Amino acid sequence: MEQDAPPVETGEPVDPIETVATLREQVEGLLFDLIAFGQTLLLPWRLYQLGIILVLVGVAFVGNWYLRPRIEAWLRAREGWPKWRLRLAIHIRKRVPLILFVAVAWVTVAVMREVTWPSRSYLIGLAATLATAWLLVGVAAWFVQNKFLRRLIMWGLWIYVTLYYLGLTEAVGQVMDNLALEVGDMRVSTLDVVRALVITAILFTGARFISRTTSHRIEKNEDISPSMQVLVIKFAQVLLYGAAFFIGLKAIGADLTGLAVLSGAIGVGLGFGLQKVVSNLVSGVIILLDKSIKPGDVISLGETFGWIQSLGARYVSVVTRDGREYLIPNEDLITGQVVNWSHTNAFVRLDIFFGTAYHDDPHLVRKIAIGAASSVDRVLSFRPPVCHIVGFGDSSVDYILRFWIDDPTGGLTNIRGNVYLALWDAFQENGISIPFPQRELRMLEDVDPAGEAAKD
Structure with missing residues (x-):
């Protein structure tokens, strides 16, 4: 029987010494390029361009100093604007110096290219291009609501566009790729980490935007009950954020098989250690499903x-x-x-107890009590109040007055208080008295204990 051929090695282990040597060469090459670029700045036609850039920066800051109070006064007068428009206006107002610099820089580049050689305005054009890219990134970051994600995306894109227009993306990428940590078959480089952070931040921003848009549309749909709206919104958020997380890991080449096994083991441990938390989560889903x-x-x-x-x-x-x-x-x-109180409907019956004196006609008392309760605004007329005698007390005839309301959200104590006030006013007008506990004391005559004993 023919034996299977041995497996063929598809790769060779990386020599750490060779990796360090390669990394050193790349860093030296990157530093050499930066030094060479810095030396070109010392040339006469480059120095005067740097001077012009500094002058343009000063012009931008002077213009911002002049325009800032006027822009803020104009924004304060925009009281009828929606909140999102005010936020966008404030976001742009913070970037007025950069906007002014971009404007004057491009005007300067256009004028200099007409009157002199293009190389004489190279640095000014480069500064204008970088400033324009920074401005576009900063304005676009307004759509990211989370402060941490917004700063992460802004700084990541600012660094990237700077390296791109300076022609250093490939060299810096190689250096970051060689700065790696290897554990077994897993290799994680600095470039992978940065790429993972940026991609995950962008995906989470997209998931947040879609989630907010979906939530607003679901909340406006009157055909869906409030509990189902919450359930659908929560489910969509878990799905979107979970997809963003796993897509971000997949985009950087992470092996999700090992992650699935690890998450299963972690899930078992969390099931024992976080029973209350899991119970609350499951109970929340049940509450949303049964609409209780x-x-x-x-x-x-x-x-x-x-x-x-x-x-x-x-x-x-x-x-x-x-x-x-x-x-x-x-x-x-x-x-x-x-x-x-408002599960199937909002109707609520309330009971109050009171007592009147024995000399008051109970038929009249019941009639007056029903009329007093009916005169209160929140008491329902199509479910009229009723009043019954519930007992004969030590010093009063005891009654119960029952009435209905359909707005328990308006409070229960206040409506009871209003009905009691109406009873008080009605009893005062009709001479009905509300008794208080009374005690009768009898004084016995003095008796001679010796005389009583002689009679016995």
Whole structure:
């Protein structure tokens, strides 16, 4: 039986000494190019170009000093502008010096190319080109909302365009590629790290933009319930950011097979160590799916009464009438007893108790109490109040008054207080008294204990 041929080596191990030598040669070559470029700046026709560039920088700063207060005053007068337009205007206002430098530099280049040789304006043209590229990168960075990502993308692109127009991208790329860390078969260079950061930042920016656009469209769709809107938005965010992360890793040549195995092992460990967190995450998904609560609902959980402001992955934000915001874990809403005052509808029945004196006619009291409750604005007329006797107390006849409202978000304590005030006014007008506890004391006559004993 014929044996299989031995595997053929497709690559040879890299010699560290040879790598260091190559890196040293590349660094020396890069330094030689920079020194040669610096020496050319000492030539007479290059020195006067540097002087002109400094003069143009001064002109730009003087122009900014003159225009800045006028631009800020003009922006303060734009009160009706939307927020995004004001943010863009402020973003551009910060770059007025660079805009002025680009304008005067290109005008200077155009004039000098008409009156002298093109080489006499080479440095000025290079400075104008770099400034234009920096300006475009800075303005385009406005679309990135996250401050860290915005700075990362700006600095990365600024460095890249600078090296590109100076003709140093290939040399710097080779040096960064040789600055690498090798562990087994894995090799990560400085160039890979920089490329990964820039690509991932751009992908996360795109994912954030798509997520925000999708969220606005979903929130405006009235056919989707509020809880399903939150679920769809959360699912889209996880999908977009996850795709951006894995695409960024794939773009730099990372092996996702090993990452999948590692993530599985980490997932098992996190499952044991973060049981509460996982439980809250799963409970949040269940809440969104079964639509038991949604943003805007009025709930009671223990001593907490308020309306739901937002549904998060780990907690629910509940705002009370006094302005306090409680972050209630999702698990508590699943396992605990929650009163949802507006689950199927917003109708809520409220009960208040009161008592009147025994000499007051109970038929009249019930009629007056129903009329007083009906006169309050928030009490529903198509579900009229009712009043019943619930007992005969020590010093009063006890009643219960029941009425309905359909706006629990407006508060419960205040409507009870308004009904009590209406009862007080109605009882005062009709001579109905509200008794208070009374005690009767009887004084017994003095008795001679010795005389009573003699009679016995």
